[in-house]
Amino acid sequence: MTKIFNFSPSEFAFGYAGCKRCYYDQKVNNIKVSLPFPSVFSKLDILQKNFYHDKSSDLLGGKIASGVIKTDYSRTQKSKILQDNKGRKFQLKGRIDAYVKHKDSFSIIDFKVTDIDEKKIDTYATQLLAYAIMFDQPDEGFLKLNPIIDLGIFCFEPDTMVDHQNAPNFKMKTQFYLIERDDKRMFEFITTVIDLLEGKSPTSKEKCSICKVRGII
Template sequence: MGMNLSDIHPDLPSGIIEIQEGYMKSITIDGTNCYLSGRFDILSKLDDGTFAIIDFKITTPDSEKISKYISQLHAYKFALENPSSGKPIKVSKMGIVSINPDEMKLVDGKVIFTTTPKYHPVEEDTESFHNLIREISTLLNGDLPAVSKTCSLCIYRSKF
């Protein structure tokens, strides 16, 4: 905490890290009975007074893998801007820092690795995020499919 984001990677926006591993919970999302809760990696207050939410992933930094995390960052943004309690904050930047070990060594019983972090900014797409949440809400609130003797989940559920 207290470190500038741009010290982690020069492409990250300039701002001081205020919270590491923070928890959040949102209000109910309009048109659904869903709310969002979870834990984010870093929240940083930017020079303009808004905030950046940054998530760290230990993965190879290819665009297919990175794209899978976009809705997660939008969920953090929604929850921080629409909290179930406390003061809302404006999130103006979202991004992922991918870390893929370049080299690993075992030193005195500890694994030490070196890496070059890569920053992947995430563009805001609120409409797609809300569409996803509405689809999830519809699925969760819909009827269960008919039980099938060949469905392993159905067989498992029938035991309880």
Template sequence: VRPTAAQRRQADIAEGIIKLSPSSLTFLHDECPACFWHHYNGRPRPATAFPKVFGALDNAQKDFFVGHSTKDIKKSLPAGVIERGKRVRSEAIALPGTSYRVQFAGETDTILNFSRAGYGVCDFKTSSPGEGASELYGRQLLAYAIALERPSGDALPLAPVSRLGLICFPPDDMIELPTRAVKPAAKSRAATPAALKRYAYRTSAVWVEVERNDEAFLNFVANAVKLITRPTMPRSAPNCGWCRWSRMTAPLLEQTSSDALAHLSTDAA
């Protein structure tokens, strides 16, 4: 029988290696300690639905900028080329103050391949650069940087990772594009091609530098690992909607389970 995700996580913990998703070190960690603990101990909360429009915008941004010069993002960046991201997995990394080691695994958004300055890791964001964004997303970017520099197995390291940052695309305004003639469908009764009006959002690329501090980051990860490996669940955040819903529905689920077992026992008799 194939082990469940929870069983695999518990086996990893028993071996002293904690496998972390870099993305879990951002919102999930900060929103609720209990949900973060459950994510690695068998009852992860359902993923929030991600609006398709943001995925479409993200893909459009990558399709446009991949292959472009890094100077097109910010003139002060080292010369190089913007490349698509890749799946990464780090070797087991020692942590301060704990015997556990950590392994980062995930997929980078974009990689900057500098001509003479190593590499950069960046993330595309369809938003204005908000206060605290560099610190929050910096954890994720630094985890990717470590995984690129110290990959597991025989993967080729990409080192050094000299720059981390966010590329933000805040919508400025909307413009109308030249019309484009569109031929009607075969079954259409239209006698002439229709003119399709086209619009576009105008934006600019804003580079947000993320400072790299490996010592502070690994101390943060060590504290996160101590939270994950607690024998009992920590207190949930007061405003965590998922925890409130879980507490409200737990008695109902237990009663439903008891009724189902009683029904099975009656049928068996």
């Protein structure tokens, strides 16, 4: 039976971009060391989605065409089975934060609670590019968005704390970064990832805390 590689778009920024040894062991040897994910981020995610749902995309800073932000698509999306540049099969599965419904097109947006820095474009580009492919080439029975004209990350950075009726309230700085859609780049990236997974176990990233816990560096 032909192997099908399964990828979640978020694993590229939070897995592959980190320690290649940890990523390889997780994908190939099913070895995973999970670190606690603060529940406050899940709460922020819900608040962000509730706040922006059905609002104008002009709130994102005017860098994409006007439209309506939709944050209520909570189903895990799945692409059809695709092939990398070497003919190896793979499938993308994951959830998006939001998409924008324009008059005759769509954009996909990801919310990030993070420091505002233009370098975030490079960090999260593959995640957004994967989302575009998932919705442009969905598996049967899944939502299709076409054409997808823009991709972007909307960053939230805590700025100041203000008094509101004797209670502390955070104020957030926000910044939208546009990511150019480039399917060719994404398929080249997937090919590189599968090359890694079909090769020998890579060396650990220097100072990888998880590899230290595992005792392999």
